[in-house]
Amino acid sequence: MDKLDWKPNRTSPLSLHIQIAQFIKDKIIHGEWPVGTKIPSQRKLADAFDVNRSTVVMALEELTADGFVEGNRGGGTTVAPYSWSQLTSNPPPDWTSYVRGGIQASNLNAVQEINEAEFRTDMIRLGTGELASDLLPGQQMRSILQSLSQKTIPLGYEEPKGNYMLRQQVAQYVKEYGITASPSSILIVSGALQALHLLSIGLLHRGSTVLLEKPSYLYSVPIFQSAGMRLTGLPMDEQGLQASLIPKYKKQFNGALLYTNPTFHNPTGIVMSPKRRDQLLEVCTAEGLPLIEDDVYRDLWIDTPPPQPLKAMNTTGSVLYVGSLSKTSSPGLRIGWVIGPEPVINRLADIKMQTDYESSALSQWAAAEWLSSGLYQEHIRFVREQLFLRRSIAMAALAKYVGTLGSWTTPSGGFYIWLRLPQAVQLHKLFETALREGIILNPGSLYAKDEQSFLRISYAYASLDDLDNGIARLASMIRRLL
Template identity: 40%
Template sequence: MRQPDRHSNQPLYQQIADDIERRISYGEFPPGSLLPSERKLAEQLGVNRSTVILAYAELRALGIVESRTGSGTRVSKYKWGATPKHTPNWHRYVEGGSFLPNLPFLRRVREALQQDNTLIDFASGELGADISPVKEINTLMDENHYTAYLGYADPQGFGPLREALVTYLSQYRGIQTTESSILITSGSQQSLYLITQCLLAPGDAVAIEDPSYCYSLPIFQSAGLRLFRLPVDAKGIRPEDVRSLYKKHRIKMVFVNPNYQNPTGIALDAGRRIELLDVASELGLPIVEDDPFSLTAYNGMPPQPLKSMDPIGSVLYIGSFSKIAASGLRVGWMVAPHSVVDRLADARQQMDFGLSVVPQQVAAQFLKSPYVQPHLERLRMHLLYKRDLLISALRQELPDLVSFSIPQGGLHLWCKIIPEVSDNKLFEEAIRHGVIFVPGSVYGSDSGYVRFTFARPKTDEIVPGIAKFAAALRAVLAQSN
């Protein structure tokens, strides 16, 4: 038998089951033949007997083997007649696809929130119901009669929404564009997916911030891209690092989140913005600017986007309603050269024939309504209040155990745990105490960082949530002493 790989993400029992199933299919163990006993196989492979028991149970569930008390475990001979027939080994298919699953921590976040709706949620990167424009959107839906014909939408996006975005981007972001240069997407994440799949090739090198939300997206690895880091300091990335990576690795594209970066909350320094555009122009290097948070600027003066300073078209600009209005609409957009929009719209048509027209109509009506500016002002006020509650609670509960820089916009607070601590132990202990967050290692950082999202929890949950986190942290530190 082949020794299981203890460094693999696949459980040991599943590796053993797959190996036995493969040997059976090759004829090494013919129908009716006796397999090694659980104890003998466990000794042979150097694993616990319970691991072999799980492997045999998996094979029994597939109908591949049969076990009888006193007779051991044999390859099935009769269950499907004289010629053995097997259910497809779906585990092998699931593990073998090229599109990678979410990171284990993120899958655990989803699982924990589904299992316990009382958890105080500092993990989900979206607005809570208390600060979303729910009333305004419901009013618009009541007042407007949307199309009666629900056929396939334009794969580039609903025309009136793209027209409304031309005005919105000019007014709020200083970006001058036309509807033919806008692609509507199912949130900003689909924009990133289309870029990685359609504009880059396996083996291409790209630069992303460190830490970065991009590290939490397996779409980059699924596309076969090589990722190189741009360290983020108090002023954001250093443009000279882009030039260095280009010389060393011939990077093909740079991905940045310059305004209240996820997860650090840093805004890229104004001088560095100009320098970054100069470097990109010099090297002919595209920049993908993901800008979901800029309109949350607490002082009402959002930083200038790179796209508004880009005279030669180096920047692909990505935006979304998710972080400023309603994530459930799943409406995002990309501003790009028309040739790029055509290419990505064609890919979109192959995927889903275009985003549903109904949420696009709702988004278009919202953008053209008088509700936008008042909503943004309330949103900033509420986010600032929640941020200050979070900071006050951390200073009260953990004055000597955490450090952080105070963001001036966005939804997140990036914290460093001062004592050395295991991400996994702290994460699981926090769940046991009734609170959940995202460990910093998800975003490429070393162990010991935490991202708190303060937009999702209700105002009266923030202080109790940090108290629960503090209790969990102290419990983990006590265990390690």
């Protein structure tokens, strides 16, 4: 449920609990909260309305007495089915049953809580997988937009595969990493998530099994699951996904495709070694197993450039390559790409035309100008310097405050530190405690159910002061829970 952008009027002659009751009643009467809608918890309502919890309790008791809400045995309060008998003889559709019956799976509860909390200005975001606003190229992007304003830009739809100039620039950009791709084998998408969605519904049938690393970012977003696919995780070691296990897992689970994030892996930060990359391609070629290479963090190296992409090492066209500007430049630009064999790209382009017709034309023109102007490389150098500084602050804070309570390795790039905690620490309690105390964490269980002793710590978003302060407070919470 979205945040409540309303507060009771403390100068009103009506008592606070009466105003709150009326606000909720209006939500119900106007159909914004239909029958079965779960009302936010008393604590959340009290925080949102800036009142004591007892005031919320009085409001809910009045609404219950009037038949508008009811308590559930499993806890919580929902809009009562008989509330509409007081308003009309023709009850509305049971939207709750429609919502539950939707094909697309809901986000995990913890992910929903994180998504809501990230828009609160009083939170320290220790898990957020994006660059801080002061690391985004605001001034440079203004220059790009000013430059575009002097040109005649078509405002109609672009080609099904995306703006041709942008595809040319992407082809030139990935050539630096050894990838040979013509514009006809490139599809522009609205970020890497859309790329994965198109791949899930465009290439696989329901019931297919996708092999991937465990843990993996894909477990935290139900893209393949909502399309009726199953995810089967393969273990990792310090060199990345254990490629030698692929034949066994492919046979046992009838794997149809392998997804991998080999460079600055989300959430562990691991970089797959060159030797392991060779082995992975060799095994997948022998098994006839196509790959999706998610390479959105490649440019964010701090110490040394990472090994070549799998796509650059592959000569059979069995690797589908996903890239994006969201992690390096602007998540709001919503520009990414898929590179692959033309029949695959044609298929994905056709499906994309059925869903959103085309990514924003203005964003595509801006991205093309961004890549062609040389400003992108200038920006990336700045980001690497800042990530080096932020990583240093995070490493020092972990050593100072967490110490022997946890273990971690220093990432060589990307955003993430994979922090192992004592098994005695219950992650869900730590997550909820931190949320109450103004810190957003990403528990490892989001990335694999059995990763109950890990946190994904990001040093890319929180300010330098918040990184130090947040990790200090995190360490204090861990000690309290122990």
